Amino acid sequence: MAEHVEAGKMKVFALNSNRPLAEKIAKAAGVTLGKATIKHFSDGEIQISIDESIRGDKLFIIQSVSDPVNTNLMELLIMVDAARRASAAKINVVIPYYGYSRADSKARSREPITAKLIASLLQMDGVDRVIALDLHAAQLQGFFDIPVDHLQSDHLLTSYFEKSPDLVDEDIVVVAPDHAGVSRARRLAELLGAPIAIIDNRTDTENAAHPDAVIGDVHGKHAILVDDIIDTALRITVSAEALMAAGAADVYACATHAVLSGDAVKRINESSLKKVVFTDSIQLPVEKQSDKFVILSVGDLFGQAIDLIYHQEPVDSLFHRVP
Numbered sequence: 001m002a003e004h005v006e007a008g009k010m011k012v013f014a015l016n017s018n019r020p021l022a023e024k025i026a027k028a029a030g031v032t033l034g035k036a037t038i039k040h041f042s043d044g045e046i047q048i049s050i051d052e053s054i055r056g057d058k059l060f061i062i063q064s065v066s067d068p069v070n071t072n073l074m075e076l077l078i079m080v081d082a083a084r085r086a087s088a089a090k091i092n093v094v095i096p097y098y099g100y101s102r103a104d105s106k107a108r109s110r111e112p113i114t115a116k117l118i119a120s121l122l123q124m125d126g127v128d129r130v131i132a133l134d135l136h137a138a139q140l141q142g143f144f145d146i147p148v149d150h151l152q153s154d155h156l157l158t159s160y161f162e163k164s165p166d167l168v169d170e171d172i173v174v175v176a177p178d179h180a181g182v183s184r185a186r187r188l189a190e191l192l193g194a195p196i197a198i199i200d201n202r203t204d205t206e207n208a209a210h211p212d213a214v215i216g217d218v219h220g221k222h223a224i225l226v227d228d229i230i231d232t233a234l235r236i237t238v239s240a241e242a243l244m245a246a247g248a249a250d251v252y253a254c255a256t257h258a259v260l261s262g263d264a265v266k267r268i269n270e271s272s273l274k275k276v277v278f279t280d281s282i283q284l285p286v287e288k289q290s291d292k293f294v295i296l297s298v299g300d301l302f303g304q305a306i307d308l309i310y311h312q313e314p315v316d317s318l319f320h321r322v323p
Contacts, residue, residue: 008089009057010310013050015079017064017072018283021096021299025062028303029310034059038075046071048078050086058090059083060131060306065099065118066259066282073099073118077125084126092129092309093122094302096281097257101136102229104143119143131305133281133298134228134256149315151305153256153279156296158191160277161224161252173197173221173248175214177239185226188254197223199239219247227255230276233264237271250274257281258295260288268292 013034014022026033035051061083063076076093083091103114115136122130123146131149135141141148161167172194176185178201189196197216223243230236230253240251254277265288268276277294278284284295301318308315 010060010306011052011054011057012060012062012306013079013083015061015063015072015075017066017075018062018096018280020283021064021280021297021302022062024280024297024299025094025302025306028300029060029306030303036079038079040071044071046074046078048075048082050079050082053086054083055087056089058092058310059088060092060094060310062094062096062302064097064282065095066097066257067261069099073121077121080122080125080127090128091126092131092306093127094131094306096133096279096298096302097259098132098135098140101140104137104140115140116143129309131302131309133279133302136228149305149309151298151301151315151318152187153296153298153301154187154191156279156298156301157226157254157256157277158188160294160296161192161254166274167222167252171221171249173216173218173223175199175216175218175223175225175239175243177201177225177227177235181227184228188224188226192224194224197243199242201235201239214242214246218243220249223248223251225251225253225273227253229257229259230255230264230278231259231261233260233267233271236276237267237273240271240273244272252277254278258284258288258293260284264288265290 011034012026012031013036037049039047061079065073100114100118129147133151134153174185174189174194175197176182177199185196197218200213200215236253243251251273252275253273256279258278276292279296279298305315
């Protein structure tokens, strides 16, 4: 007679995009990472094998869809397929950075909505739930017909600025780098008890290098630029120059996702930005690191979310301030 095996255990697996963060998440969730082998053939094909039984278990697969975006996306899809064929009871994907999220609508004729395509691929692959962080637009949750837990880094970023010795009891203003980022800036400003300002940038692209004006009072204040993604860093650095020209005492920036393409790090290093605060949703290679960067971990946030979801408890406590 077969030995009885406990069913429905929590198992957390990491793919290649951000192993250090996955280890922090697993530790916060109170488990060790599951065993899996990811192999890349010379022509780019990916082979994945799960090296332990997962029959009847509840899986949490961690993968940021970051550089190399398409490779990491395929790793995730192949791992989900392997888990489904190995009879996992539930397949939850943890996506600290949701690649292609900026392609969330048709800006011109004959253009794809790639963020929706990624959602469709994940659902067709057999995913039961998505846990994401600071999506480019909250409406992306509507692209899914499965549960989506949309975590936010606001409290983590707020805690850093509140504890910063350079900003304690000082005059702070939170700044949106364009009109589209006003709601994000307002959330952070409310948590910090600070006013907001807006860079009057009327071009709908990050490569807009000539802001028209600064709306709001920034003179003599510590300005904190806030965004969800810093990619080329052109928008954030020219915004910093506009703030300094408007009389700001100094300029900080914060963003959840450090994409940092091309010469982004060089631009930041050469800019007037004092510090740039990111989360570790994307693992930064050595060549993309800087003395100006402060990296805050979202490992505990995701670990707590996984534990709550596994025990079928509400996650709304993660959206409230911890005293």
